[in-house]
Amino acid sequence: MHKIYRSAPAYYEVTKPRIQIMLLFTELCAMMVAHKGLPDFRVTCAALLGLALSSGGAAALNMWYDRDIDAQMERTQKRPLPSGLITPLEVLVFGFLLISLSQIVLFVWVNPLTAVLTLLGAFYYVVIYTMWLKRKTPQNIVIGGGAGAFPPLIGWSAVTGQIGLPAIIMFAVIFMWTPPHFWSLALYRSSDYARAGIPMMPVVHGARATKRQSVLYAICLLLTSSLLYFTHTVSSLYLIIASSVGILFIVFTVLTLFEADTTYVWARRTFAYSLFYLPLLFIFMIVSSAI
Numbered sequence: 001m002h003k004i005y006r007s008a009p010a011y012y013e014v015t016k017p018r019i020q021i022m023l024l025f026t027e028l029c030a031m032m033v034a035h036k037g038l039p040d041f042r043v044t045c046a047a048l049l050g051l052a053l054s055s056g057g058a059a060a061l062n063m064w065y066d067r068d069i070d071a072q073m074e075r076t077q078k079r080p081l082p083s084g085l086i087t088p089l090e091v092l093v094f095g096f097l098l099i100s101l102s103q104i105v106l107f108v109w110v111n112p113l114t115a116v117l118t119l120l121g122a123f124y125y126v127v128i129y130t131m132w133l134k135r136k137t138p139q140n141i142v143i144g145g146g147a148g149a150f151p152p153l154i155g156w157s158a159v160t161g162q163i164g165l166p167a168i169i170m171f172a173v174i175f176m177w178t179p180p181h182f183w184s185l186a187l188y189r190s191s192d193y194a195r196a197g198i199p200m201m202p203v204v205h206g207a208r209a210t211k212r213q214s215v216l217y218a219i220c221l222l223l224t225s226s227l228l229y230f231t232h233t234v235s236s237l238y239l240i241i242a243s244s245v246g247i248l249f250i251v252f253t254v255l256t257l258f259e260a261d262t263t264y265v266w267a268r269r270t271f272a273y274s275l276f277y278l279p280l281l282f283i284f285m286i287v288s289s290a291i
């Protein structure tokens with residue numbers, strides 16, 4: 001018992017808590033847009049808890065599988081497994097336990113579709129992204145990034161019992177957002193990935209190709225985010241905000257394209273902006289769906 005208490009921060013860390021906040025936030029926004037306000041308190045809490053348990057469990061399984069490469073990268077070598085704070089077996093059991101608990105919560109207090117979608121999201125992240133694509137292809141995060149786009153589908157189904165078109169558009173928004181989000185960071189972390197032998201885009205195709213593709217995804221993101229307006233779920237306020245922040249995202253990726261490959265000032269700014277862009281866009285989905 002004493003050991004578990006001492007290891008609690010390590011268990012918390014393997015759930016990738018900071019990324020979870022964004023996943024839960026996009027789920028909550030989808031629930032509020034679907035309901036046009038605050039949905040039933042019990043369903044909201046259960047859906048948030050279910051996703052937190054499942055994505056936390058999936059992140060733990062990702063940490064379990066990636067413990068060899070995490071030990072080789074500067075950014076990840078202080079994580080609980082490379083540091084030896086907890087054992088691989090403990091993390092493996094913890095991951096499966098969280099995902100199982102999530103299934104119970106969602107089946108009992110939400111609905112079967114939400115439980116199945118959440119399990120699919122975890123499977124996508126752990127098996128398709130982590131175990132299959134991450135070490136094989138520079139398209140790893142394009143295809144695998146779809147895992148992180150599940151929360152709006154999960155939130156929408158928790159409230160309505162089905163997958164609506166607006167939720168599919170929200171899924172597509174996160175899908176298009178992921179490449180410029182990650183590649184801007186990968187540009188200035190590429191030596192880390194090269195050392196660990198991970199075929200991230202800048203390592204395999206170089207900085208220029210990565211930057212060019214980021215611009216293309218940022219343009220697709222602007223177009224995808226605008227689509228929500230045409231589902232009559234949100235007002236024109238959303239269209240104005242989505243276009244403004246979307247154009248700004250394109251500007252950031254273009255400035256990154258034109259900066260020298262020795263300095264990554266704009267790449268760092270683009271990464272920071274990506275973390276500001278997504279919550280802002282989702283907040284305006286709620287605001288403009290309620291007015």
Ligand code: HEM
Binds near residue numbers: 018023141178182275
């Ligand atoms: C395959 C897709 C993705 C990859 C490879 C990826 C990778 C990363 C990396 C390497 C960081 C930096 C962490 C650090 O500096 O230690 C990061 C930060 C972050 N990512 Fe992503 N990400 C992906 C998708 C997502 C998605 C879908 C979300 C949520 C919607 C998300 C939310 C965040 C947040 C909130 C942070 C900042 C918190 C932090 O630095 O720990 N990411 N991401």
Ligand SMILES: CC(C)=CCC/C(C)=C/CC/C(C)=C/COP(=O)(O)OP(=O)(O)O
Binds near residue numbers: 016054058076148150
């Ligand atoms: C149930 C459900 C929707 C689960 C989603 C799980 C999840 C945590 C998705 C986010 C995607 C993500 C943060 C990838 C990080 O990639 P990485 O593992 O390559 O990053 P790292 O190098 O920091 O470990």
